[in-house]
Amino acid sequence: MKENNDRLRVEGVSEHWYRPEEPRKGDWVYRPAVLVECTINYRSLRAGLNQSEEHNYTAWLPEGDAAIDWDHPAVIFDDTSRLSNQPERLIPYASADHSVSADSFAQYEAELAQKLARAERLKIYFSPVFGLFSSPDESLEDFLGRVAEAALGRVEPELERLRNRVELQIEQIREAQTRKGLRARDEISLDKLISLNLQFFESENRLASMFSTLAGAVFGTAAPASETEPVGDVNDEKELRQDLQRVEQEAREALAALYEEYLALANEYDPFEIGLQPNNIQIIRSGILWVPVS
Numbered sequence: 001m002k003e004n005n006d007r008l009r010v011e012g013v014s015e016h017w018y019r020p021e022e023p024r025k026g027d028w029v030y031r032p033a034v035l036v037e038c039t040i041n042y043r044s045l046r047a048g049l050n051q052s053e054e055h056n057y058t059a060w061l062p063e064g065d066a067a068i069d070w071d072h073p074a075v076i077f078d079d080t081s082r083l084s085n086q087p088e089r090l091i092p093y094a095s096a097d098h099s100v101s102a103d104s105f106a107q108y109e110a111e112l113a114q115k116l117a118r119a120e121r122l123k124i125y126f127s128p129v130f131g132l133f134s135s136p137d138e139s140l141e142d143f144l145g146r147v148a149e150a151a152l153g154r155v156e157p158e159l160e161r162l163r164n165r166v167e168l169q170i171e172q173i174r175e176a177q178t179r180k181g182l183r184a185r186d187e188i189s190l191d192k193l194i195s196l197n198l199q200f201f202e203s204e205n206r207l208a209s210m211f212s213t214l215a216g217a218v219f220g221t222a223a224p225a226s227e228t229e230p231v232g233d234v235n236d237e238k239e240l241r242q243d244l245q246r247v248e249q250e251a252r253e254a255l256a257a258l259y260e261e262y263l264a265l266a267n268e269y270d271p272f273e274i275g276l277q278p279n280n281i282q283i284i285r286s287g288i289l290w291v292p293v294s
Contacts, residue, residue: 008093008096010100011102012102013102013288014285014286015288015290016083016084016085016288017083017289018082018290018292019082019088020292027294028091028294029091029093029094029292029293030091030292031094031096032060032096032098032288032290032291033289034061034074034286034287034288035286035289036057036283037055037057037283037286038054038282039053039054039282040052040054040280041276042122043277044274047124047126047133047272047274049122049133051122051274054078054284056077056078057070057073057112059073059108060074061100063098071115074291087290105286109286113281113283117276117278117281121273122136122273122274123273124136124273125138125270125272126269126270127143127150127268128268128270129150129265132147132150140269144266144267147265148266150265151265155258158258159211162251162255163211166207166211169247170203170247173244174200199237199241199244200244203247203248207247207248211251211255
């Protein structure tokens with residue numbers, strides 16, 4: 001084991017000492033690693049993204065003729081406050097056979113850049129239906145919330161057309177009932193008029209409940225059809241009730257189909273990966289990083 005004043009030095013290569021979050025207790029020695037600080041830039045014209053990030057990469061300094069292994073970091077950190085320009089006085093340096101030069105560090109940088117270009121990916125989310133991309137720090141839940149808003153905008157015109165069609169059908173039934181009353185030789189009794197109006201009122205309330213939300217037809221927010229006791233001409237009121245129930249059932253089925261369409265649109269997304277080009281990797285600095293190990 002070398003003494004503190006007899007450590008590895010490489011001319012033209014800076015040195016830093018890693019400070020762990022918790023103080024080291026017991027017998028520790030400094031082992032040399034390679035530290036490379038760099039800026040990586042993810043770019044995608046399709047996603048409209050230009051994302052720059054600064055990262056620190058470390059790997060143990062190879063001994064002898066061994067190759068550097070960037071797949072196994074010596075330590076993982078991006079907080080530069082973990083770096084010091086001075087060692088801890090009582091920690092010695094480990095003995096090892098390191099034959100390196102400034103050119104060796106240039107080679108280490110090149111190998112790291114090749115690895116990053118080959119393996120690093122920025123993963124975001126993409127909605128193929130609406131052409132939406134998530135931001136790098138956006139969660140899937142938040143992204144799907146934006147997709148759901150776009151899906152609602154897509155189905156809202158169809159929902160309004162359906163509502164207008166149902167309202168027209170109800171008005172046509174109402175007009176037919178009015179014509180029947182005008183053709184009748186005797187006046188409609190007050191009880192029968194109240195019963196007819198009550199059926200329209202209840203049907204319109206159920207339809208309004210269904211249209212209050214896309215999920216209305218699926219989750220049953222529409223109240224069941226009321227069995228109002230017919231008054232007077234049973235056949236006329238039965239026919240009216242059947243006509244209103246038919247309109248309600250058709251609306252319920254159309255809303256259920258529209259809701260299924262909405263769900264499909266709101267939940268469709270694909271992962272989208274953005275790779276690195278070698279010219280999108282900028283080395284800030286590299287050097288020896290002394291890491292305390294047991």
